[in-house]
Amino acid sequence: MSRHPLTFQVLAQCKTTKAKCSLMTLPHHVVETPVFMPVGTQGSLKGIIPEQLEQLNCQIMLGNTYHLGNRPGPDLLESCGGLHNFMGWPRNLLTDSGGFQMVSLLDLAEITEEGVKFKSPYDGSECLLTPERSIEIQNAIGADIIMQLDDVVSSTVSGPRVEEAMHRTTRWLDRCLKAHKRPESQNLFPIVQGGLDPKLRTESAKQLMERDVAGFAVGGLSGGEGKDQFWRMVHLSTDLLPNDKPRYLMGVGFATDLVVCCALGCDMFDCVFPTRTARFGCALVDSGQLNLKLKLFGQDFRPIDENCDCSTCQRYTRAYLHTIATIETVACNLITVHNVAYQLRLMRNIRESIMNGTFVEFIFNFMDTMYPKKD
Ligand code: GUN
Ligand code: ZN
Secondary structure (H helix, E strand, O other), X not given: OOOOOOEEEEEEEOOOOOOEEEEEEEOOEEEEEOEEEEEOEOOEOOOOOHHHHHHOXXXXXXXXXXXXXXOOOHHHHXXXXXXXXXXXXXXXXXXXXXXXXHHHHHOOOEEOOOOEEEEXXXXXXXXXXXXXXXXXXXXXXXXXXXXXXXXXXXXXOOOHHHHHHHHHHHHHHHHHHHHOOOXXXXXXXXXXXXXXXXXXXXXXXXXXXXXXXXXXXXXOOOOOOOHHHHHHHHHHHHHHOOOOOOEEEOOOOOHHHHHHHHHOOOOEEEEOHHHHHHHOOEEEEOOEEEEOOOHHHHHOOOOOOOOOOOHHHHHOOHHHHHHHHOOOHHHHHHHHHHHHHHHHHHHHHHHHHHHHOOHHHHHHHHHHHHOOOOO
């Protein structure tokens, strides 16, 4: 029996690809994988509320340590029994460690062995996010899966900095494991780094696998590198990481990448893309995206997607959404609901095809629809 509050039961393995369908049981709900996890900040998903997420059968979502650490802050979260209670979300939560957001969003961060130093965007004061502090905040938030603080280098950087970051990530993992106060209710995942260098990726995965953890993440990808290198690094990482523990590919959420990376053996994904693009008036469909702000939708009285069963597609037309897209925040909610429904349906279809032994046909159909032949 695992000593971690996570069990991972493989239900079906694709005979051709590395894809598999599993049941991951966490303290607040069971999760069918492969899974896409919508991303919230400030304890709520932008443009959607927890009951809408529950209606869409979302089983796990992301919260953000950095934002939550500032407001409402760990003390308040602790006093109300954690973020699940605070935000009224009874299902699973995963929190990222915060460093990646600092480095990628703020560009003001300085990384030392101690941690990530940055100027607070709230009041300009100097802050230091150490591995210990990140875990302390994540323990107060109380998510079912928490992430180690990692040293992330942009995937377009090469040279000694990539190797330094990979070794530092392992050292920070050990500090995180030591600081973790709630191993009986929260799973701490390490993160494979190593840039686009196969040797460094391999070494990173091997080092992390020597630690007693319930699952693994693959980080540092989908940040501007080419698809060829991106997929190679994923393929190499999943070849090394155990098949009987969940493999979480961080920051990946374009439909094509989800399909390909499921085939490469990843079980969990997250990305701000579907919710962010909704706020710009873009709706996800099987053939790509509809920019509902375009004039041509002003006279289009069809739903976003005739085959979508989401509450938006049941009631509202493209013409209506076009009209309100630029002026009403409610449009943001309506399109966000559809986009999250799209992502979750895509993952459900992937899982069903793996279970039925038809995942390879699924991939061909998906690609034919997404990239139709021009002639
Ligand atoms: N989100 C997307 N990529 C990463 C990564 O490499 N590390 C962390 N902590 N979060 C991420
Ligand atoms: Zn819809």
